Amino acid sequence: MPSRSWFSKALLPWYTGNKRDLPWRNTADPYRIWLSEVILQQTRVDQGLAYWQRFVRRWPAIADLAAASEDEVLKEWQGLGYYSRARNLRVGALQVIQEHEGTFPRSHAGLLKLKGVGDYTAAAIASICFDQAEAVVDGNVYRVLSRVFGIVTPIDSSEGKRVFKMLASELLSKEHPGDHNQAVMELGATVCTPRNPDCTACPLLGLCIAQKEGRIALLPVKSKKQVVRIRHFNYLVIPSAKGLWMRQRKGKDIWQGLWELPMLETERSATSSVLLELVRKSLRTTSAAPWSVKKTGLPVEHLLSHQRIIATFWACEPVGQWRSPDEWKMVSPKELKKLAVHRLMERWMEKA
Ligand code: SF4
Structure with a gap:
């Protein structure tokens, strides 16, 4: 199979020059990275930033969060929705303190054992904080990869999850996994947006199948209609x-x-x-x-x-x-x- 290193070669310099200056990008503290990932699964960066700052001001270290009551954490989380995430944050913090002597597990498998930490969050913490070659796949990654590679497999099918995870792992820069993961997500959040992506500002312009074939609005594909x-x-x-x-x-x-x-x-x-x-x-x-x-x-x-x-x-x-x-x-x-x-x-x- 031909190497697909062109992907990270185009993306990493773009990320270095264009990434937003966010406080969790200036730390490798897994507690703060974890907090940012959980908050950003709930909301956009502009709103999430204030929540993140309030959390780290009130509970600067994981031991502080572990000592908080559930009511206090829920109050601080108020407005973000999906309150089970806030409850899990606190329980996960307790696990790190009680079962790991206050030190985060470094491996993807170890991180997955923490309450509420799924494949995405474990891959994000392992790659950003511990340089582990674990690819993240979130909504932004699905969108960017489905467009660049013209993939029509529905992203909400088990086959889609397998295909995109494999592709993301294959593309991942083994030297800079944390930056690579953040670069794909940053591209999806700021340039390759769901509607009206700014292709002229995209480092993958010229390599992107959806852009060449005029299929941007058709990708990614979803199969299921949500029952409300x-x-x-x-x-x-x-x-x-x-x-x-x-x-x-x-x-x-x-x-x-x-x-x-x-x-x-x-x-x-x-x-x-x-x-x-x-x-x-x-x-x-x-x-x-x-x-x-x-x-x-x-x-x-x-x-x-x-x-x-x-x-x-x-x-x-x-x-x-x-x-x-x-x-x-x-x-x-x-x-x-x-x-x-x-x-x-x-x-x-x-x-x-
Ligand atoms: S060229 Fe356009 S559609 Fe393709 S990845 Fe870049 S922003 Fe997205």
Whole structure:
């Protein structure tokens, strides 16, 4: 097979001259690199930078993060979504402290044993921090490679995952694996973007099959259509002189561990009589007179990767005796600011 060293030969000098100056590029500390990789799986660099800076200011070393509580980490992560990543970060930090005497494993296989670290993150840490020849494959890499090599194998198929991983490993510079990996991702993030890539600024112009054949918009190929689940959340805004009733989400559902207003989920958009019946059952109200419930404004849509949440906020006026469920908590305005809430709740709080 002819050598494909032309790929890294074109890419590495471009990376040296064009990479963005980001704080995690000036360190080989695996804790800080790990943090940046996990944050950047959630958001763009401009937003992720502020989160990264806040994390390293508050928890400068991995031992500091390991000593933090889950609530503290979730609060700092607030707004990024996919909160299991934040929980895993903390558990992974504990593993490094307790099982590896505070030193990160250097091998890809060792890194994979840390909670929440998958193939991508393990390859990124191993190559950037320890010069291991492990190729990363993320969305940017799929896009760049599928276009440069004109590959039509769907990236969300098991065959696609195998093909792209093999190609990325074959192309990887064995002398500079960390820079090579970062260069492909940087090209995908800044030049070979999903829409309107800036081909004139690309070091691979002239070598890129999609560009030569006018197939840029067709690549990469995805096979599956994502099924989106629609859910109706009814939030209860129950006024009190002391503050606001809130509850912490438990169980295996979305937003685990985060706080929100008390919520009743319905199959479809609820009428006030349906909601009243639910309130009566769940709060064991004793008064014959029903509560008054009134929709406040239009329902709010909130999109997650596989779910569309339609949230209705109900102003409730309790009548007679009622018992709040055990998981509810009366929260003062001061305490409210300290709670980790999900983005939908944050949007409501900003408005309210
Ligand atoms: S030439 Fe254009 S499409 Fe091809 S890799 Fe470069 S930016 Fe992407």
